[in-house]
Amino acid sequence: MTQSTPFFRTEGRKPSDLRTIRLTPNFVATAEGSILIEAGNTRVLCNATVEQGVPGWLRNSGRGWVTAEYGMLPRATLTRTARESERGKVGGRTHEIQRLIGRSLRAVVDMQALGERTVILDCDVLQADGGTRTAAITGACAALAIAFERMVSTGALKASPLKQLVAATSVGIVEDTVLLDLAYEEDSQAEVDMNVVMTEDGGLVEVQATAERQAFPRARMLEMMDYAEAGIRQLLERQREVIAAEAALRAGTK
Amino acid sequence: MTQSTPFFRTEGRKPSDLRTIRLTPNFVATAEGSILIEAGNTRVLCNATVEQGVPGWLRNSGRGWVTAEYGMLPRATLTRTARESERGKVGGRTHEIQRLIGRSLRAVVDMQALGERTVILDCDVLQADGGTRTAAITGACAALAIAFERMVSTGALKASPLKQLVAATSVGIVEDTVLLDLAYEEDSQAEVDMNVVMTEDGGLVEVQATAERQAFPRARMLEMMDYAEAGIRQLLERQREVIAAEAALRAGTK
Amino acid sequence: MTQSTPFFRTEGRKPSDLRTIRLTPNFVATAEGSILIEAGNTRVLCNATVEQGVPGWLRNSGRGWVTAEYGMLPRATLTRTARESERGKVGGRTHEIQRLIGRSLRAVVDMQALGERTVILDCDVLQADGGTRTAAITGACAALAIAFERMVSTGALKASPLKQLVAATSVGIVEDTVLLDLAYEEDSQAEVDMNVVMTEDGGLVEVQATAERQAFPRARMLEMMDYAEAGIRQLLERQREVIAAEAALRAGTK
Amino acid sequence: MTQSTPFFRTEGRKPSDLRTIRLTPNFVATAEGSILIEAGNTRVLCNATVEQGVPGWLRNSGRGWVTAEYGMLPRATLTRTARESERGKVGGRTHEIQRLIGRSLRAVVDMQALGERTVILDCDVLQADGGTRTAAITGACAALAIAFERMVSTGALKASPLKQLVAATSVGIVEDTVLLDLAYEEDSQAEVDMNVVMTEDGGLVEVQATAERQAFPRARMLEMMDYAEAGIRQLLERQREVIAAEAALRAGTK
């Protein structure tokens, strides 16, 4: 690809546009909170499980724990990927992603208010087209909010331990242009790739910038953060909408 | 539960009724063939992958191979189930089910016509309410049919190696009554549980009857087979519909 | 092989003949119950272990549990098979077989009478010539009966929790002929393969029929069941003989 | 146990007596060479497999390889031992023993004469009463000799690559008394435990002496070696007998 070729994004996106975002609540009826998040062709099923008890090192601390697991169905990708269960071990990329999701969610949960409960956020990619880890964070936070609100409505919790919402997106530099919310094709050509996790009050929770092809100056990084923050504000709005709709539904069925 | 209590089925089903069956084609766009099958609250995503090459023992035989993998998302169930990837090994139940799916599909594929290709049918349970293995067989067969027909339409295959369709359902005896297509609640109370896999021409491919609580006489088994065969005829009809719709769509887009 | 070739069975067996069956009690002196079962060249060592305690989900239920493990020595087969311990995981076939053995035995044990004990039936194939899983069931049931009777004679149990005996055999269709108790060579050519597990009172515990090469009509299945039931009656007789001989021996040594 | 109690051995053995030794050839018909060795209540099935090809580091060297695997059936022991396949890994004791057996056999095989073949000696303990590793060496060597002689008789090998026989036994010090060929009960009380592997011409292949409870002076070690050498001469005689009988049988069936 020559430098003079202008860069076209699918769906006619401008560099600062997110892909079409959709959050479907209650995708499964079995989980305490369930969201199917779609960002363009990326689809991640995020299910929240709330269990009694905590890992050993927190026992009798009065505090809770939040953790995440991430998986990808074999045909989420264009070429089939072998199951980690068949290979007998969880790979490095999976480990890295689920640790990121877990840390991001723990940053917005009041562990004292949660009490000695463990929340597991299962994020399973049904279809992958880039940005699965950031979609997982955004979807998991909505699933978590819904799970907590249900527990409040049933009296299991006095108030939701969620201090505020958190959402995430990616930004990258492709052919020297900053692009928001990279699809797989874009991501594979990116010189720099960055994931930003941010809360409703604008606080940063995680910033991970990686030079895939060449090191980048700090100015570029700041430019990318501008794009990311604008995108995340839209994602937080989508989360608020689905949580409100779900609350209305719950109120209606009472 | 006393014997005199009449048995009520959800959705007002009669003993010989299947649950509501829905087959959604192209649930993911990444696979060669993709079907989301729903049988009541049971939902299984069946994706067909066709790869070049065969396992070692078939190399240079001119014959193909068909195999299946089965998985369950952690929150497919009401209580979360740990991932097999985390436990580091595939469990016995999973092994048993994926072997059953594989055998069932191999019975209707002409391996010579397939040539040295391997088809992998990934059956992943998104939500579980009983009958996941039989739903997986029915869905996987439709996904396989679509994958083969696409390969015929692109010229990759001369004719579909699928000799005929195959579908499956379960039957059980609950409180001495034969019931078709058991939901989880029914299955857990069943005295006898039976899975039947049958082809369009009425040939049996697999019959597995298990006394969960007490041994059963042969007459009961025959009665159960009558129910199963009637149910499977309806499932085969659902498969033909979705395959035809998909063919029409493909013809339309040409 | 042409259709006109008459089918010869080793040992001059007729289609409805079992192979020579031999049950040797106390093959090892270390187990609570031990049977070496031989069906022609197939030899399976079945050892029953009775341990105090039950798996977690049965604790404080007052009920017991029966499970089975199946293994094959590397040179049980003509070509050496790698050990599952070396491969680091138990294969799908092994899982399928040990689940079948476990279910078959549980169907005839009164778990309340057993109390909170776990019985493990280790079935290890010393030499394999087809029919190892059905031989394992037949042998394991005899080993279990002996173990229970010894516990009764020492006062550890008031009465044997074994409600009745269970035995199993295979039937198949080879060159369109129904054959009882398939040897390996026959099994590898079979169009249909069926395992039947039946109790002394004629109740069916498991029926597993598989079309290895082509689907089969129901009439064929019934014909196979006739052969199986006749064969199982002979196996049950062999079990009763060895259990009686063992009881006589025990009485004599008192 | 007080020091003044005289030490009684089962079967009325004197300190320098071996247990009753029995070598049964052709215990399985499937292996190239098969011996069931019994030393008192210890019973080990030793099967030799000869395969074409060698591990990577020997390819194109013209030299062969000999290795061993050792296993124990769960009820070889009075208390059931979990299967290594179930635990997903081979334990340290198993590793140590199979390495010892492998080294002992390699010492008596002419790898150039064997050519690029791999011999695997599977030693599976059916019943364990001490001395399983030394019984395995003695049995495996006989199985190997028979396998090689059969290959000579069929023309697959010009001459047996076995340079001479090797056999092994244990010696220990119990209550300050040197005892040959320890049974389990004796072994568990031994202050010192020693395994000796020796060839027909009296050469030592392995000597492993371990202070289980207290260090021992060199003089004691020499005394133990005297006992071991005398015992091994008897074992070598048993090996020669079974190999000769097997050769006679083979000659007779020609």
Added chain:
Amino acid sequence: MTQSTPFFRTEGRKPSDLRTIRLTPNFVATAEGSILIEAGNTRVLCNATVEQGVPGWLRNSGRGWVTAEYGMLPRATLTRTARESERGKVGGRTHEIQRLIGRSLRAVVDMQALGERTVILDCDVLQADGGTRTAAITGACAALAIAFERMVSTGALKASPLKQLVAATSVGIVEDTVLLDLAYEEDSQAEVDMNVVMTEDGGLVEVQATAERQAFPRARMLEMMDYAEAGIRQLLERQREVIAAEAALRAGTK
């Protein structure tokens, strides 16, 4: 801990001070390049291995590959940590760290100039006191530079494929104060933790900022980056010194 307590650093460090840094070349004589890096009490042994050949997906591409493995000796920590080899799997933290090291080094290697070779950087922590992953990057880069220069001096490479040096350090916020190069005790109290990887020409390779306790504003992040960049410039100087000393030594021994 009250907010009014002034924060004291060990070794009397100011907030912007690195710990004492020492790079010892040739710590082992067996590796192509070997550096023991010490940052205060943190000690990481970094060994570079250069092997012929590349992973499958790069074969015949003419390009090389650089990867890293990270380990920690059980007593690198005050409380013993179980070996990952004993647990049978590599943990998530290890995976995350070795992926970070690998990416950081790949950013400064000219894969075309490397040719079809694989470089593995083994980073083993002998003693851990915080900052092991950034010390590993800094040490591994020096080990890699030395390995490449040796290959140039022996003619195995025409020129070093290392485009420039890369080094890394951590910064954190503890009690609202920005601190450079956190020791373990500081790290465990940090509200925010950040790792920066930077090249000699000031380009950023990785920036990972994590809110351990509370989200942080962008201004704080920039302040932390200032500290990190100043620290990294000193680390790059230490790398240049040890590489030059090693080159002088090599020249002297010629």
Added chain:
Amino acid sequence: MTQSTPFFRTEGRKPSDLRTIRLTPNFVATAEGSILIEAGNTRVLCNATVEQGVPGWLRNSGRGWVTAEYGMLPRATLTRTARESERGKVGGRTHEIQRLIGRSLRAVVDMQALGERTVILDCDVLQADGGTRTAAITGACAALAIAFERMVSTGALKASPLKQLVAATSVGIVEDTVLLDLAYEEDSQAEVDMNVVMTEDGGLVEVQATAERQAFPRARMLEMMDYAEAGIRQLLERQREVIAAEAALRAGTK
């Protein structure tokens, strides 16, 4: 190499010379006892960990336990060795070595005096040039002695449970010449290889002699034991020196 070539040892060693031995105490500050032992180019880091509690079979026995783990860094060897953590299992050689170290140390510890504590000796090879297992035993014993003496000085133990010191070395026969303390190059050519573990009062703890190429007569074995015992006496002296120096240091810092 022709038989007439005289055998030269590196460092001008005579057949009965040990390599240069160095024991560095406190190589890491994190362990209860830490020794880096060097024998020529072989370097093993031996760290002693003392934990409360014992394995299940010793609970409430009042007795302690001593065990060892052995590892090798990937570039301890000239050609890189894959990590056992990556391969997912501990290999047979590692198992064999760590069992030997554990047995050797247990022989000199008074388990009653230790009480219900577990000591783990981690022996990690930083650089390997033959004799790593014997160096590990010698180093681990010194680390253990220091750990115990520290516990005595802090009052955690009344007296050291170490009954006496134990040390180990190897001897071999190369080109028909007995050589003490084999380096890797010598070991790879040895006809016979022997490891001897001996206590201060001259008692033997382990003797392992292996014919790598040809069986050996008993006279040769006795000659090798003479060499080993003389070497071990020097190693015990080195241990006493480092333990005394460490005690002096500890006394001085009080």
